[in-house]
Amino acid sequence: MHYKRIVLNSRPVADIEPTTFRTEVLPLEKLKPGPGEVLIQITWLSLDPAMRGYIRDARSYLPPVKIGETMRGMSLGVIVEVGTGSTHSVGEVVTSASGWTEYAVMKDNAVDKVTVPPGVIALDFLNTLGTSGLTAYFGLRDTCDLKPGEKLLVSGAAGSVGSVACQLGKRAGAKVYAIAGSPEKCKWLEQELGVDKALNYKSPTFRDDLRQIGFIDVYFDNVGGDILDMVLTRLNKGARISMCGAISQYNATQPKGLQNYQTLIAMRGKLQGFIVLDYAAEFPVAIEEMGKWLADGSIKRQFHIVEGIEAAPVALPMLFSGGNTGKLVVKVAEHVKTKL
Ligand SMILES: NC(=O)c1ccc[n+]([C@@H]2O[C@H](COP(=O)([O-])OP(=O)(O)OC[C@H]3O[C@@H](n4cnc5c(N)ncnc54)[C@H](OP(=O)(O)O)[C@@H]3O)[C@@H](O)[C@H]2O)c1
Secondary structure, X not given: OEEEEEEEOOOOOOOOOOOOEEEEEEXXXXXXXXXXXXXXXXXXXXXXXXXXXXXXXXXXXXXOOOOOOEOOOOEEEEEEEEOOOOOOOOOOEEEEOOOOEOEEEEXXXXXXXXXXXXOOOHXXXXXXXXXXXXXXXXXXXXXXXXXXXXXXXXXXXXXXXXXXXXXXXXXXXXXXXXXXXXXXXXXXXXXXXXXXEEEEOOOOOHHHHHHXXXXXXXXXXXOOHHHHXXXXXXXXXXXXXXXXXXXXXXXXXXXXXXXXXXXXXXXXXXXXXXXXXXHXXXXXXXXXXXXXXXXXXXXXXXXXXXXXXXXXXXXXXXXXXXXXXXXXXXXXXXXXXXXX
């Protein structure tokens, strides 16, 4: 029997290209879990904008993926074999940073058992109860200091992080404004997620539309670039900007600088970055809390599903063209049945 994995083939200079990744087919029998290890069959992969950073040869919060290495990424899977002394069991559903592969051997301590709370599904652990939702949760909590009645603006609002940030903002009693890239996304944000107003940044009236909402107290920024520069001119006194991401610049060979940063001085504003991984010790508490909100329907989510591991390299650029609404995931295999 064989399995497929997708490795980094070459580093793109700008946009991800058809030659950026390549598929390898390898014998499965060579993948044996050693002591304290498990063999996982991967069922779902999470696709994330950060992957563009992982394949760039530059200093960041994680080392770059090497040429020829399995592409890095989080997955959901099922343990199909355990090595001697492993603390896990066959049949367990787990998340791990297995990367883009149909099977992976992982160390026990690099695997998290998923206990699915009532009313949610295992796949939520790659979305609202995974890095995406947790990013919105901790970013809003620790870099925004959002108070009831304040105006919160969220960019990349129809994506996996942004859609949670909008809904948590409403829960916190803020007036929530969203920025997204199509009328359909804006409609979803207003009608399904309950934001007060969604603005289409591709509309010729965007600059005026942004003025119409007045000055803002908190900007949860997923996109950076021109939109961040524009928002810098629309800050209230004491405004906070959470630099969650800057997807508009991830493919750029020379990221754009900001023109309007001096408003931060006049408005006594704060611009702060954060990385969700720093909050790992607090994940269980946040997962429990958000799991309840998912189960009672007060937090909604949407998945954008592509099928088959070889769809991953083709689908990843969708994050940069706006092809996804909600969380982009790859279905690698049906839920695996094991002999328990
Ligand atoms: N700090 C952290 O720890 C952390 C952790 C996870 C994610 N992030 C960041 O959070 C952001 C959102 O990630 P995600 O996983 O939720 O992705 P996502 O929002 O589901 O997908 C990306 C979305 O960004 C929008 N976009 C792409 N290019 C754009 C551009 N040039 N200008 C404006 N919008 C653009 C697209 O929607 P439109 O149709 O609206 O253009 C696209 O659907 C990313 O910047 C990511 O790097 C940060």
